[in-house]
Amino acid sequence: MHAMVLKIGGSILEKLPDSFYEMIVELKNAGICEPVIVHGGGPEINRLLQQLEVNSPFVDGLRVTTKEVLDVAEMVMSGSINKRIVTNLQKAGGTAVGTSGVDHSLLKASPLDPTGELGYVGEVANVNDEWLKVIINHGGIPVISPIGIDESGQRYNINGDMAAAAVAQSLKGKLALISDIPGVMETIDGKQVVHTQLTKQQIEAKIMSGVIHGGMIPKIRSALNSLSAGASESVILNGLTPADLKNYIEGKEAGTKVMTDKEAHHV
Template sequence: MEIMVLKVGGSVLAKLPDSFYKMVVSLREQNLCQPVIVHGGGPEINEALKQFNVETEFIDGLRVTTEEVLDVAQMVMCGSISKTIVGKLQKAGGTAIGLSGIDGSLLQTIPLDPKGTLGFVGQVDKVNTSLLDTVIQYGSIPVISPIGVDKSGTRYNINGDMAAAAVAQALEGKLALISDIPGVMEEIAGKKTVHDQLTKEEIEEKIASGIIYGGMIPKVRSALKGLSGGVKESVILNGLNPEDLKKFIEGKQAGTKVIHNEGVQHV
């Protein structure tokens, strides 16, 4: 069964309907694909840091992670967020197991910035696929929190998009970045249109011209990173319309595919 890694960001999580979780469980039950969820948790981490009066800053979109910030990020992502997702999948009739990247050295990590400017921010060096295979063979949906560990046992905070791309690459699966809009949109001839697919060149051009902006920029760039890392296919899908998940798995048009090839016909 084909692997489908679903990256669900913290900002989207609060908006996802119960039908999203039912669809994820249904895809597994119908043998259409094996879902693997990698989640983020930015807004919840920000809120928790405020409550604990812990200062935090960002450099190029990445959170500078001190040990204190890391403790809070781990508590939020591996605790409340992970268990909420697992609970919703099980309420929808599935079986799910929450894992952090620390468990069984699932996400073996190296520092993203060897100079230490970002603190304990890591990138995935290797994924323990045998652990994921065991969870999948058990009939479960893995729910992964992006906190990793290096060979010495040091913990690292990992960007959720980067973690999802690494997992999809290691499992030789597809990568779906779950959003709250139908895909990459553009107003053409006075009408809002969703692009069926975009190449790297088109994405950079649309970022430069302001057509792709805000939170969509990291999504499209993560989709591209996934492709360059060996992911079979990357797509941006609307989690608020769960049918799009099924359409994509069945090879029908849904969301915006991010592709390497040029000269392909698309909207």
């Protein structure tokens, strides 16, 4: 199975053209890859929290999640956003199945921060990939909301990039983090350039210098972590130009490919 896990960030969801969903369905129908979608929902969660006057600060790009914030995050992501993506894929002619990490214990979670400072923020301890394979083998495109659950039934909000990395590892597939920018960008000699590939060493240096900052930090770290734990490859791609996805799958230059220092020596 050539699994291709696509993480769609909340910031880009409202901007994605119909052609993006059509491209995913086309790749599935042509047997080029088996797409699996993991999505976020940050901006919509923020809007609802503001309406409800619920405070929700961030620490290192991760949302501090109280029980109240968790309920809102689940409602937005597993409810409206998940079904919107499923609808868009089906409008494009695909068969999509919306699921959350809670369903069938798809994303078995544990607390990310043992000190409790982040609240109900989890990390993925295990992925029930058998459930995903059932959906895929019956012609479906899984669409996953990153709310996880532990043995006791406690739910956790999981960073979408981290959840996508765990799913890619589990399926031994490639991971594409879909963004609204062409990749990791830097201003060099007054010009904006996109880094076509970055190693772990280069990434750490760019985080230290502030070139990579904010929400891009968990994104790029997830791309790296997915490699060290078994994903075959990871890349940050621009979803606003769907051809980038096709170009990447066909081995052409697109986005920012993230690689281990060892891999870079073979390039």
